[in-house]
Structure formats: structure tokens, C-alpha cells
Amino acid sequence: ETGVTQSPTHLIKTRGQQVTLRCSSQSGHNTVSWYQQALGQGPQFIFQYYREEENGRGNFPPRFSGLQFPNYSSELNVNALELDDSALYLCASSPGAGTSTDTQYFGPGTRLTVL
Amino acid sequence: KQEVTQIPAALSVPEGENLVLNCSFTDSAIYNLQWFRQDPGKGLTSLLLIQSSQREQTSGRLNASLDKSSGRSTLYIAASQPGDSATYLCAAMDSNYQLIWGAGTKLIIKP
Secondary structure (H helix, E strand, O other), X not given: OOOOEEEXXXXXXXXXXXXXXXXXXXXXXXXXXXXXXXOOOOOEEEEEEEOOEEEEEOOOOOOEEEEEOOOOEEEEEEOOXXXXXXXXEEEEEEXXXXXXXOOOEEOOOEEEEEO | OOOEEEEOOEEEEEOOOOEEEEEXXXXXXXXXXXXXXXOXXXXXXXXXXXXXXXXXXXXXXXXXXXXXXXXXXXXXXXXXXXXXXXXXXXXXXXXXXXXXXXXXXXXXXXX
């Protein structure tokens, strides 16, 4: 049990819709990272937030956006959903700054299906 | 661009055997190499983290090694048990402090 929670557990959307996924980090963890994991593949880094500012971004289009709040919660928003967005979305928190090499603690993920 | 590869993609062994999972990476400029476990439909659990200056880390029946010069890491599991069945992923932290992941090895331990 990492203390990182995500909601919802599962979600079904249709192409073109918008979705918001939520994550609650461990208390005291100032950094949150979001990953997309397609079936049978390793996670792909989407972006990272440190103290409410985006601190790094992977190779994802601008329709993937995020927010981090002072209460250690964060959101991943995806606009104009595409079929290829179907995946497990994972958030991970860590205690250090974004440039830290600390271990990340993962939530259980949100399974998004786009029809 | 860092690329991480895990071979084999799947492995099935009888209970009690010792086994080795392999991870290779193309760029030796890494901060650390991490091994995770993922159970079906679940998130990731950190197993071992090897800093770039270290050669190995041990936790219980698990031992992970790192050879930056050859771009390889191995995860050794001693006396395997059915509860070890899961997908094991390795990830290299690159120069931008981002984790670059392999696709994982699906391990099945047969009772």
C-alpha cells in the first residue's frame, strides 16, 4: 500500500470526448508524475509537476494537460479523446524535487477505454 | 535517445528454481536503474533501485545488478514461489530525470 490513490478505477468514453483523471499523492510528496501504459507495454512518461508547476513533459500532444493542487492532489485532463488513448493511466508521487532520483510511489491506475 | 529492452517477454519456471531477468539500455548516462513489479490490472511496486555509482542492491530473495559500461542490469530471484508471479519492469532514469521503461517480463511460477 503506497498511499497513492487514483479515481476512477475504470472509465469508458467515446472518441472526441474529454476526460479528467484524479490522483491523491502521499502527504508531503511535492512531486507527481503521470504515465500512460498501453496493454503489453511499459509506461510512457506524460508529464511531471513539482509544487504546482509543470516540471517536465514527455512526447505527448498539448491535449494532455495537468494540474497539481496544494493539498497533494492532481489531475490529468485529456481533450478530444482518440481510440489510441485507451490505456492504464498511472500517477506516481515522490518526496523530492523534480530533479530528485528518489523512488516513485505508484497508484493503482485508472483504466480508460475509448470507444 | 534512451531505449530499454527486456528479454524474455515471458518466462515460466517451476517453483523453487532460481531465475534471472534481463534488462538492457542503450545510453549509459543514467542516474539510476529501477526494478518494479506489476500484478494484473494493478499499479507498480518498487522492488529495488540501484544508483549509477552502485553495482548491486539486495532485498530478501531479490538481487539486482547494474553494469553501466555494458548497458545491462539483471534481477535475480532466489527460490521462486508462486506469489512471485507478476510482470517485472525495469526503468532507467535518464539525464532529464525521466524514467524510461522496458516492456516487462511476464513471470509465471508453476506450483
